[in-house]
Amino acid sequence: MAVLHRYRTIYILLSFVIGISITNCTHNLRQHDSHPMQNSPLYPDKRDDGCHKDENKNLASIDRSAALEGFHRDLITKINFRSEVKSNLTSFSDQCSLLLVERLPTGIYVDLDQVAEMERLLKDISVISSDRIDVEKPAHLSTEHLLLVYARINPITDVRSTKVSLPIHLRYHLPQDDWYGYTEVVMPRPMLILIHCDKELPEFQCQPKYTAPCSNSNKSSCVWNLLYDNENEDSGNEIILKVPVGIVKHGVLVSIGTIISAIAGTIILIIAIKNAFSGKATYKDRNYVLKSKVQ
Template sequence: MYLVLFTVFVCLSTCHCFIQKDVQKNESHCGLLKQWLESSLVSVELTKKGFHREVVTTVELSPDVLSGVRVVLLHRWPRGVYVDPYQLASLSEHSSWQILIDSAIDLEVPAHKTAGFVTYVYPALNGPTPRLKVAIPIHGRYHEPSYDGETFTAVEMQHPELLLRTEKCSQLNNVEPHTVVDAPCAHDNSSTCQWLKLQHQERGPAGVRFPVGDGSLVAPVCGGTLLVTMLCCVALSKHMWEHRIS
């Protein structure tokens, strides 16, 4: 009887030690993840002009980041712009990053009839000093005409959010001032995982200006178009009557 009790006690003590070690390892890796995130820098640059721009995001991670760390750039796009899924698919085939779009993109819908969307960019870590650079082409949508004399409209775009995770940190606890968010585990995986998000830095949104039509010219343009159409129909009918074209 005593031998059985002693054996049970030894087994419970051993299990407790293993669990305690696993908890300590998890806390250690989570602490490293937090340190790596705090030493990371994210910068954004808008290039090109007109309706077709490019958002270039550069991420500089801590040089001591270990292998197995996953990175995601979460972009929250406004309704005034869109991305071309076919163009992005072609780019990702020749780049070191993959992208996931959270909803279908209609390329023809004007800005006031659509909504914003979210993209998740999964770059690959390369080199001993991880420095990631992702260039995403964006396109401006057509906007409603202006009735107050403005010839341009401004579209504000938020800076991307940096997310990190590692399989060795299974439970994210006590990560202030950062927050834990749920996001897709991979670009081809519909399941979600916990990611540690970099606390927002003090910086304003990036602004893009797109040309818009003059609403005060709607009536003259419509009237002129109708008049030209009627004159063309009369001239064409006269020509067909004179030449007996049926």
């Protein structure tokens, strides 16, 4: 009986420990799911400014499109400002910056070196990534990425709206069993679009605020005002991109063709090298014969 009592006590203690561990894991997972931007330098600003914030108010709407074809595209976001914002942006747009918070799916990546070169040459866009982006990984080995995309507002042409163009690239995907030859990648709407102006505009006083780096080159914190939150908008503005993929049933034909091509290329290369050396020797022999005749 004493032995049974001892084992029962151990069983109860183990159950208690396992229960606590499962509870903590579940809590951590829920925290991770409820804070999609926890790995980024962007977080809500909780300061009390005495306002009744309208949490469901967007001061801008968006239109999304994709330019170019193939694996290399331009993601274009047109931001349309509401009428109450346009009036002040007419005077202060050159003092304002935009920040788009983008979540890239596993099938899409942004080449940070390419964007850095664009920033150096054009000064109109820059990007901060929450994680390192491996441009060589295929889609099934990649992870999602959170990007902070910075852009300027053109004070001359962009009073009513502005466009932000971001170069994106599609990753390679695993072959499929069907004969369609394409798969689809969905690029979601921006999570947030924020604005920061050197002068605080009255339209933004009671808008939700976020703290984030002022720019890619200036990592000090700035307070950004909410322009657009995708949770305040009905579904739409997602972009579906078609990506060419291999067909599993073509694997044997592709393998045979590759082997034949490799063998044929090797044979041609060997013949070309042999002819080259043979021709070189013949040329030397002819020179020797000519020199002998002259002498």
